Structures are given as structure tokens and as C-alpha cells.
Amino acid sequence: MADADDDAVKQIQLRIGDLARSAARDAEPEIDDYEGLGGNIQVSDLPQHARDRVPPGQRITRGWPVLHVGGVPRFDESSWQLEVAGEVAAHVSLTYAELKALPGMEMRSDFHCVTGWSKFDNYWTGVKVTTILDLATPRKSATHVSVGDGDEYTANLPLEVLLDDDVMVAWAHNGKDLAPKHGFPLRLVVPKYYGWKSVKWVRSFELIAADRRGFWELRGYHNRADPWLEERYSYQESR
Incomplete structure (x- = not known):
């Protein structure tokens, strides 16, 4: 298992080699107060019901590694806005x-990173994405959404996925405001896909009439990103 994880990480490092070294941040393990000591948990040490929650090729971490492109943006509430545009009425x-005055939701879900780690039992507080998109009334022509951070990072998702009840934007994690490096003031949470689809620092939802690959999808990552099928890389799309 460890060799497979290491190979996955090496492949990702090779595929982001076209980016400036300063732009692709190294993992920075962080241990939340409630978690105690950090480190990884061997999947083989878990009870069977917990093993069933671990996608293939993943290991469990007690911490919350930090991976993102570029710097952490500064939050100015006086100028901050969330935009919904494109194929909308x-x-x-x-x-x-x-945003925070909208009907809220809380959700517990697992998080799976394409670099090979998973984090169990994340408790999110925020708003369903469908609550936000309904305000704009998506047109029938809308099939996909490009979710952006207001800078260079985007991720593409089918509209039908964003309308699922377990897809939300969150401002709090485990009862506390998200740390800026984890996406404060707002991050997308899409539990069914690898973590790069859960965009940090969300500023826009652009509804589009045809799929358009996002930042990592243009740089060798799989267009869909289902962890249970290990959809990590674009070359797998032809299988």
C-alpha cells in the first residue's frame, strides 16, 4: 500500500512540473486540537466497517495536509462577493x-485527496450549492459549472452533481471557522470526488452549456475524479 501511495504522489509531482515551484505548495500537515497526535493510520489496522470507507490507493491521516496553487488570498468582507453567472436567467x-443569511446546512463527510490521503468525519457548516444556484435559475442549456476562486484556479463539474444534496459551500469545519489555508471564507465541498474539485476560496459559479476543463484537468488530472474508481489522471479516461 505504501509503495502504491508513493508512486501516486510521484506521478502527481511529475504532472505539475510545468508550474512554477512556488505555485504548487508542498503538503503541510496540520493537526486539529481534537485529533491529538498526528500521522497516518494503516488501513489494515481499521475495523472492517471503517475500511469500507477508504477508497483504493488511499491512506488515512489524522491531520489535514495543505495543498493549493498560489498564495492564500486576503479576505475583505466589505468587497467580497459570490457570483453566479453564465447560463442563468x-x-x-x-x-x-x-450568503450566510441563506438557509444553512451541516454535514459530516469523508475527504479524499488525489495525492493518496483521506480524512474521516469532517463536519462542515455552510449552505447547499443548490440553494445558491436556485437564486439564479439555471437555464435548460446549462450542463456544467466552472467553479472559480477569483484568480487562476477553476474546477469543472456537471451541474447535476452540484445539485446533489451532499454538495455545499462551507465556511466552518468541525465547529470552527475554516483556516484561511483551508479555504476561508468559503470552500466547495464535493465528497464524492477527489479533493481538487472542492475548490477553496470560492468566488464564482459559471454555468456553461458544454464541459470546460479546469486548472488541474488541463494539467493531467482526470476530468471526473471519482476516488472509488481511482480516477486520478487524464490518461485513464481512454480506458
Whole structure:
């Protein structure tokens, strides 16, 4: 298992070699207060019901590694807005206060990173994405969504996925505001896919009439990213 994990990480490092070294941040393990000591948990040491929650090629971490492209943006609530645009009946702009005034939700889910680690039992607080998109009324022509961070990072997702009940934008994790390096003030949470689809620092949802690959999807990552099928790399799409 360890060799497979190491190979996966090496492949990813090779595939991001076209980026500036300063742009692709190294993993920075962080241990939340409630978790105690850090480190990885061997899947073989887990009870069977917990093993069943671990996708193939993954290991369990007690920490929360940090991986992102570019620097952590500064949050200015007075100018911050969340935009919903594209194939919609009405362009929507929400302030942070307006966003947090929407009907909220809480959800517990597991998180799976393409680099080979998974984190169990993340408790998120935020708003369902469908609650936000409904404000703009998606047109029938909309099939996909490009989710952006207001800078260079985007991830593409089918619209039907974002309308699922377990897909949300979150501002809190395990009862505390997200740390900026983990996406504060707002990050997308898509539990069914690898973590790069759960965009940090979300600023926009652009509804589009045809699929358009995002940042990592253009750089060798799989277009769909299902961890249970180990959809890590674009070359797997032809299988």
C-alpha cells in the first residue's frame, strides 16, 4: 500500500512540473486540537466497517495536509462577493452577509485527496450549492459549472452533481471557522470526488452549456475524479 501511495504522489509531482515551484505548495500537515497526535493510520489496522470507507490507493491521516496553487488570498468582507453567472436567467451577486443569511446546512463527510490521503468525519457548516444556484435559475442549456476562486484556479463539474444534496459551500469545519489555508471564507465541498474539485476560496459559479476543463484537468488530472474508481489522471479516461 505504501509503495502504491508513493508512486501516486510521484506521478502527481511529475504532472505539475510545468508550474512554477512556488505555485504548487508542498503538503503541510496540520493537526486539529481534537485529533491529538498526528500521522497516518494503516488501513489494515481499521475495523472492517471503517475500511469500507477508504477508497483504493488511499491512506488515512489524522491531520489535514495543505495543498493549493498560489498564495492564500486576503479576505475583505466589505468587497467580497459570490457570483453566479453564465447560463442563468438572472446574474446573482451575494455579499458574505447575504450568503450566510441563506438557509444553512451541516454535514459530516469523508475527504479524499488525489495525492493518496483521506480524512474521516469532517463536519462542515455552510449552505447547499443548490440553494445558491436556485437564486439564479439555471437555464435548460446549462450542463456544467466552472467553479472559480477569483484568480487562476477553476474546477469543472456537471451541474447535476452540484445539485446533489451532499454538495455545499462551507465556511466552518468541525465547529470552527475554516483556516484561511483551508479555504476561508468559503470552500466547495464535493465528497464524492477527489479533493481538487472542492475548490477553496470560492468566488464564482459559471454555468456553461458544454464541459470546460479546469486548472488541474488541463494539467493531467482526470476530468471526473471519482476516488472509488481511482480516477486520478487524464490518461485513464481512454480506458
